[in-house]
Amino acid sequence: xxxxxxQVRNVTKIYKRDTMDIPxxxxxxxxxxxxxxxxxxGPSGSGKTxxxxxxxxxxxxxxxxITIAGSDISKLNESDLAKWRARHxxxxxxxxxxxxxxxxxxxxxxxxxxxxxxxxxxxQHVEAALSVVGLADRMKHYPKQLSxxxxxxxxxxxxxxxxxxxxxxxxxxxxLDRKSAEDVLALMEQLNQEFKKTIVMVxxxxxxxxxxxxxxxxxxxxxxxx
Amino acid sequence: MKIPLSYSFxxxxxxxxxxxxxxxxxxxxxxVFTAVLMLANGVKNxxxxxxxxxxxxxxxxxxxxxxxxxxxxxxxxVIGTQPxxxxxxxxxxxxTKEVLTLIxxxxxxxxxNDLSNVTVRGVTPDGILLRPQVKLTSGRMFNFGSSxxxxxxxxxxxxxxxGIGNTIKFAGRTWKIxxxxxxxxxxxASDIWGDANQILQAFNRQAYSSIVxxxxxxxxxAALKARFEADPRLNNLKIExxxxxxxxxxxTLANFIRILGxxxxxxxxxxxxxxxxxxxxxxxANRTVEIGTLRALGFHRxxxxxxxxxxxxxxxxxxxxxxxxxxxxxxxxxxxxTDFASFSEIAFGFTMTGPIIISTFLFAAVMGFIxxxxxxxxxxxxxxxxxxxxx
Numbered sequence: 140x141x142x143x144x145x146q147v148r149n150v151t152k153i154y155k156r157d158t159m160d161i162p163x164x165x166x167x168x169x170x171x172x173x174x175x176x177x178x179x180x181g182p183s184g185s186g187k188t189x190x191x192x193x194x195x196x197x198x199x200x201x202x203x204x205i206t207i208a209g210s211d212i213s214k215l216n217e218s219d220l221a222k223w224r225a226r227h228x229x230x231x232x233x234x235x236x237x238x239x240x241x242x243x244x245x246x247x248x249x250x251x252x253x254x255x256x257x258x259x260x261x262x263q264h265v266e267a268a269l270s271v272v273g274l275a276d277r278m279k280h281y282p283k284q285l286s287x288x289x290x291x292x293x294x295x296x297x298x299x300x301x302x303x304x305x306x307x308x309x310x311x312x313x314x315l316d317r318k319s320a321e322d323v324l325a326l327m328e329q330l331n332q333e334f335k336k337t338i339v340m341v342x343x344x345x346x347x348x349x350x351x352x353x354x355x356x357x358x359x360x361x362x363x364x365x
Numbered sequence: 366m367k368i369p370l371s372y373s374f375x376x377x378x379x380x381x382x383x384x385x386x387x388x389x390x391x392x393x394x395x396x397v398f399t400a401v402l403m404l405a406n407g408v409k410n411x412x413x414x415x416x417x418x419x420x421x422x423x424x425x426x427x428x429x430x431x432x433x434x435x436x437x438x439x440x441x442x443v444i445g446t447q448p449x450x451x452x453x454x455x456x457x458x459x460x461t462k463e464v465l466t467l468i469x470x471x472x473x474x475x476x477x478n479d480l481s482n483v484t485v486r487g488v489t490p491d492g493i494l495l496r497p498q499v500k501l502t503s504g505r506m507f508n509f510g511s512s513x514x515x516x517x518x519x520x521x522x523x524x525x526x527x528g529i530g531n532t533i534k535f536a537g538r539t540w541k542i543x544x545x546x547x548x549x550x551x552x553x554a555s556d557i558w559g560d561a562n563q564i565l566q567a568f569n570r571q572a573y574s575s576i577v578x579x580x581x582x583x584x585x586x587a588a589l590k591a592r593f594e595a596d597p598r599l600n601n602l603k604i605e606x607x608x609x610x611x612x613x614x615x616x617t618l619a620n621f622i623r624i625l626g627x628x629x630x631x632x633x634x635x636x637x638x639x640x641x642x643x644x645x646x647x648x649x650a651n652r653t654v655e656i657g658t659l660r661a662l663g664f665h666r667x668x669x670x671x672x673x674x675x676x677x678x679x680x681x682x683x684x685x686x687x688x689x690x691x692x693x694x695x696x697x698x699x700x701x702x703t704d705f706a707s708f709s710e711i712a713f714g715f716t717m718t719g720p721i722i723i724s725t726f727l728f729a730a731v732m733g734f735i736x737x738x739x740x741x742x743x744x745x746x747x748x749x750x751x752x753x754x755x756x
Binding site for chain 1: 368654657658660662665749753
């Protein structure tokens with residue numbers, strides 16, 4: 140059997156608030172095989188977003204290791220970790236996090252500015268990504284000119300434009316109406332099935348979790364075994 | 366790769382009012398900074414234009430200006446025999462023995478007892494020939510041997526009773542104004558000229574103030590200076606190229622304006638820097654999530670630092686450009702003040718130069734950098750998770 144693309148080993152995460160230590164994750168281990176669509180569920184404060192942040196390389200564990208596609212990212216320094224994220228991670232946020240002063244095209248192009256692609260190559264990639272999410276005709280629109288569902292689809296285009304190793308999505312439907320949420324989930328399902336993208340998604344929404352191959356529950360910093 | 370410049374520029378216009386006010390603050394400081402440098406430069410240009418490259422001027426050693434200098438008639442005769450002096454059409458050495466005195470006149474609109482010092486320059490006939498920038502604009506030249514005067518246009522325009530045909534009283538005589546002259550942007554434009562011998566007699570003076578001579582060639586200056594130093598009859602005198610003399614004369618006033626102006630501008634600039642800092646801190650606070658997103662996507666801390674510094678620098682440079690444009694209109698103005706070297710009235714303009722433009726932009730860039738650095742540094746240091754959580 141192939142190595143899991145995400146290997147979380149004995150990870151502990153403790154936040155410090157003033158002089159108090161607040162343990163969020165305790166000795167967590169998790170494997171995600173390549174091409175998996177995994178949903179992480181759990182009540183608020185269970186540590187699911189923290190686990191997602193650790194897998195995405197925007198936070199560091201106090202103990203344990205996180206290996207993504209063979210690289211132990213817990214050992215990378217700040218600068219190397221930024222480079223690693225640019226190359227390997229596509230982000231989808233609950234509130235889309237598009238840059239309001241940039242057009243849909245420019246927002247999707249942002250991660251490509253960290254690659255060595257030429258302007259023409261970047262254009263090709265951006266147009267392809269926006270076509271995948273069905274917004275090729277909205278390239279010149281600014282985020283405020285788009286609906287919530289369209290904004291999230293632009294955010295998904297931004298997440299896939301570099302062809303990352305994994306896509307991490309934090310409550311991607313949390314700010315959307317039911318119809319838009321279904322569209323976004325269908326799109327993520329398509330990315331997983333058609334383009335074989337590995338997706339780790341945090342959600343509260345049972346309907347969203349149904350789209351995933353597998354659901355893991357976090358509660359009080361511990362991961363269930365189902 | 367850097368965060369695109371369009372991000373920085375467009376972000377500025379999302380907070381139009383604060384951006385505009387900050388630009389206005391920087392523009393104001395840049396205006397004052399530019400105006401001060403233009404003024405100091407105008408003083409220098411006026412004084413330098415007063416001298417001619419071919420002329421040399423003789424004064425008493427230790428005299429810092431013509432008004433404080435004394436050259437006896439005997440010394441003047443010795444100077445006239447120096448072989449380096451060019452010969453005029455009349456076969457005589459081309460030189461003017463001049464006497465300078467100060468009289469008190471009232472400016473337009475001043476109180477009756479609020480008088481200003483004005484230089485009266487007595488010249489000998491070659492005085493006009495040696496100053497090609499001096500041109501009669503109306504009336505006629507004064508007659509040598511009479512109590513007649515011609516008035517520089519800066520004095521004619523600013524003081525009461527300077528019209529042609531008017532008379533003024535000083536040194537126990539009544540003097541008639543017979544002409545007005547233009548002297549370009551030179552200091553002579555702030556003089557009144559008359560016959561040196563008449564002025565010597567009226568003031569009962571037994572000595573000239575200065576002697577200006579045309580050299581056969583500017584290269585002869587070194588030989589002439591050497592002779593001045595060797596000749597015991599001329600030991601108490603000093604000779605300088607006329608241009609250098611007037612350039613040195615301008616130093617005191619120009620430096621005073623420059624130093625006072627720059628001190629004031631630097632104090633003002635703290636206000637502008639605090640303004641820029643507040644604007645940029647507000648920008649960072651409003652865009653915390655954007656910063657977190659950019660960092661999550663893989664942009665380095667230094668890219669975030671750079672993007673915010675560019676915003677701050679852009680505000681500063683735009684302010685500098687507006688300040689410079691506003692200050693450039695000052696070149697249409699002429700103002701006057703007391704020259705510290707001669708204690709007499711001197712009129713000068715504001716002169717813009719390339720180095721002043723560069724200095725203003727550099728000064729503004731420093732303001733933008735200092736004002737923007739701390740907020741930009743804060744933006745770059747934001748923790749990604751905390752920044753994203755503030756959504």
